[in-house]
Amino acid sequence: MGETPCSPSWAVWSVPKRKQVAWHASCAGCLVAPMANWFTSQELAGLPGMPGTDRNVRVMADRCGWEGQRRIGTKAVEYSFAILPQETQAALLARMVSQQAPAVPSAPHVLIAPQRDGVEISRLTDAQREVMTARVALIREVQRLAEFAPQGQAIAILVDGARRGTLTPYLTEQAERANDRKTADRSLSERTLKRWLSDWRANGELALAPVRRKPDMSVPSWAPAFLACYQTPQKPTVAAAYAVFKAANPGCPSIHAVHRWLGKLSPEAREAGRMGPRELKSLQAFKRRSADTLWPNDVWVADGHTFDAEVINPLTGQIFRPEITMVIDWATRRIVGFSVNLAESTLATLDTLRDGVSRVGMYKVFYVDNGSGFDNATVYEVNDRLGGTITHSLPYNSQARGVIERAHRSILVTLAKTFDSYIGADMDGEAATRAHRLSRKQLAQGVTIRDVPTFDRFFADLQDALDRYNREPHRGLPKIRDMETGKRRHQSPMESWRSAEAEGWQALTADASVVASLTRPQVSRITHRGEVKFNSGIYFLPELVDLHGEEVRVGFDFRDSSRVWVHAVTGELIGEALLDGNATPAMPATLLERAAERRERGQLNRLVQKAKTLTGQQVEMQLVPKTAQPAELSAEQLADARHVAASLAAPVARAADAFQVPSDSMARYRLWKRLEARAAAGEQLDAEASRWHRSYPNTPEYQDTQDMFDFAAASTASA
Template sequence: MKRGYTAKELSGKTGMPSTVRGVKARAARENWPGQRRSHSKAIEYSLDALPTETQIAIITAQSQSRSDFSDNKQCFPAKGKSPPFAATTLNDDQRLTMGARLSFVLEIERMTAEMTQKKAIATIVALSKEHRLDLFLHDRLVVANDRSTPTSTLSERTLKRWISTYREHGEVGLAPGRRRKNLTMPLWSTDFLRCYQRPTKPSVEASYMEFCEKYTSDQPSIHQVRRFLDKLSPEARNIGRHTAQQLKALQPFRRRTTKDLMPCDVFTADGHKFDAEIINPRTGKPYRPEATTVIDVATRKVVGISIGESESSIAVIDALRNAVQHGMFALLYVDNGSGFVNDTVREIVERLGGTLTHALPYNSQARGLIERAHKTIWVNAAKKLTSYIGADMDRQAGAKAFRISRKQIRENGGTTLIPSFETFMAGIEYEIETYNNAPHRGLTKVRDPITGKRRHLSPNEAWARAISTGWQAIIAPSDVLNDVMRPQVIRPTRRGEISWAGNKYFLDNLRDFHGADVRISYDLRDASKVWVRNLSGELIGEAHLDGNASPYMPKSMVEQAYRKREHGQIRRTLEKLRMLSDKNNHMSIVEHSSAPILDAARLAEAKRVAKALIDSEPTPFTLPPDPIAKYQLWQKLNADICNSLPLTKDEALWHSSYQTNMEFAAMRRMFEHIES
């Protein structure tokens, strides 16, 4: 048993301070006798000078460890001893070194069954110097030494230290220590971060230059500054450079699951400024519409949309009106925008029996479901248009399209680069239908009955599956929806007419309200009529579009005028042909004839020549303004192509380009639905 112990060996033992510095201070205070250990600078303190409880603990521990090592095949750490660090904190490099050292300790333990420990250690040291270790230990020798340069020899002292550490702390104690990052904040860190953590996001070089101008103490190098920033977490480094909302993208989050929800349990709604221009149906000028979308959280199905000029309560009410036609919602989850935070929307939601819930401010991550749907539906739809002005649009191409469209509007009153509102709505209906029928990765997987492969359910399939399990939607009565959820505006009436959105609506019952203001309710998808109420809310009736309009002249009179004009055109054409024929044949004109007299053969020849002249003149190609007429014109041109009939250059060009337009796809689906 040893008679002397260093301050490091005594630290943490029973009756001793837990630190080396504390042990040395107590030894100096109590005048413990000590001497320098051989081949070392450490001071050994005599066992007799130590406190009684410490002597008992040391003697008991050493007796127990010697008995365990000599009598057993394995060595175990002494009870009550804890390793210097937990096994869970070790990295792969430390684990490899620990395993290599353990191999040597266990080999010495095996050899002590036939020889003493001292002789076993000397044998291992000699074999390592002569490079005669077995292959297993030889491969682990360099790893066990854990040196910066490869060392293939061992010393007696090293092996004894490994054995002692293993007895005291187990195999975890054999792991080498590693220097941890110094996470203390330098004295200059606060002043530098004051220059670096700004919303303008200055570079490290710019922040360092400003810091050096203001900091008067010992200035660090820019490399020290960079190493300091590398120690900081991304969140701590970007405080001040990002807003609270942007910092949330660097923070842990709670993922919400929707597996326990049924359809119509939760609706979520949000507005999105469309990233392309369309023609405003009210003003005839280009604008970016505001699209309000309502999605069922359980199935991800888009159940309602509304298009307006800005986020407002009118747009929200219109979108909810379309949504509740699929079923009444229990909870409406929205943000704190002006379109949702108002008494009108709150009153309607409460009247429908639902609950309105707002997300926390600057917490768009909580509504990631509908934010992602905006990109899938609205952003992708905007990128299909030539009037796209989003962030991904090429700057020069966007500027060129802008100049051309404005020039066309100034000169012609319209443009081919910006779609009309009808074309836009037809395309949006197609995008919504495509989204609801496409597999959604937020839904469960099923095996496709056609391909046999596993895929996600589509929103429509998820809705249908819920119905098949017995779920039924609660549909609000139509009179409640019409009475509550149609947007209303106040407009003046003149002689039974109301002007709204560029149209004229007529109601005979308004004759008594001439010059007064009335409230009209309208449907954004049906412009054929509006519902008129007085200012107190009583229904007056339905005013129909152009309800008092009639033809300027009777149709029979117009047709008679058309026939008279055609006869006049034919007579004048024949007169010109007769004069040309007489001039070429040097025929004289009978002066007393008051009207040209032609026989039957010459009259037939004149008609043939006139028809040939009329047919030879090219007719300018013009497009009808109505989308239905456009599609019918395309069908006619397509039939001419199938029958090998020639088309003009303008006709052929329009025929090929119209097929790529969203209006064509919408009209085609409509005609196919009507025919079926």
């Protein structure tokens, strides 16, 4: 590659002047503007060494035999700069400096590879870059003047113009900026310009950038003593720490010096000791983990969260904060399982695993923290039976499980704020204290606690919140085109799950016997003639008759109140006790009907005997059908009566025919089965029933109940 004309290694001053003018006029990127080399008599008139009129200039030119040519487009004759007297040439150069400004390119012109001694132009500050550009502009002006005069004369003309203030505004501004000084005298000097020219020829424009002194990063001798007062968990201010430091160290530096030195430290080094290892991570760099290569059920992330609102404990009737353990699928962000317990315990983890595995299939990796609810032998044994792998995150590294931490804020914290018993960090302290006192007062008096929700309401709202989360767009998932609005939006977790299924992915189903054997939350109870009491319900199991008065462990599922699982104290499963499993009608229906008929005949016989006694004659009783007798009313009165009767009967009929959803989960499932059979038979359902019939299969309760029935059917078939 040949060197460009503007390269500093190209000896500009060794080229003949006629060639310099030629390439400078054709170089689009050069900072030097092309300059006139020919002047007319009108332009020369009045200059030193020239007559005062243009006519006399032409006469002088003819007398001296100056070379001339006609200017293109005019009749004027112009004369070469080289043949003019020396004093006229100097005057022309001075006028050029004061009247003609060099052309400024739109982008900086790189002269050489932008690197010197490990420093790049991109590493320069704005102030350094501005000074460098100003010095380059002055060098280009010297180069432009040197086309018509020696370099020394060009420098002298530029220095004299700067001293007398006759430079153009552009050059004046560049001269002040190029000095890089804050003093009043910011003019140019011949020595400085020659030094800049020498540096520019040797190393290019980067050599013209001023060197800034780097801050002194050495640790002063008093720093350890001050940090001992400053880097404490109490997080004292600089002024407070300095007061303690000054009292113990007379002759210490000023507080301003301390402030300047602290400003040189990185946030992590400055806050060490004031923040613990976990908080310090918020100041450090981190890695974003991408789940693009994961499939559903590849990695499950689980964690426990203490609910930020108070709830009525269904077991004790007291006020407590439940512990919610959730499992999220990393690939699809779907909440695949959850459990509610008194604390983040092993039973809560097992219940969450049972819920997730029975709902969506088997996982590959179970990613959890080092809490006691996850890091124990029982969880490891169950995981080994299921065939998965457990991975623990590092201590004080909750950011690694940010996918579940974010779900806690999006779902659980948002849900807690909908309750009046919310006691989170955002709650007003005065309102929280007032609600706390009122709820405890009502609890002590035994009245209904209004501000604290019941467990049934809390659990139903939790299920709804989890279902909404799984069906709403998630920012961590890819974008798709919405079929209804036509706009692009993020996928929902359920859409991401269905998309994976459409691509051919299939969930791995765990062994039903293993899933059924996973331990549920348990409480201790005493049996009584085959019955156990739990959560205001009576559950019956025939096998418990022989264990009358003994202690058993009752496993329960908040999602299904129709049954409990009774275990021996040693952990062996005794069986499933059903709610009101031994309840039967007080009397058979046929027996009640016969008793009613006998009572009716006896009453009629007594009426006949009484009539005989009163009349002294035989009395025959005849039953008259209940037919309505026509009223002796006019047609207008009959019409009004019918209208009033219809208006009164309509609300009653609507109330009787209104669709109602049972409060029990098993009753809701049976109602859906009946509606499904009616719909399959072609029967038209009313609007409310049809809407509920379509939405109920999308709830976690439906899937759990259906899985339970399928498992029961499979167990019966295998038996």
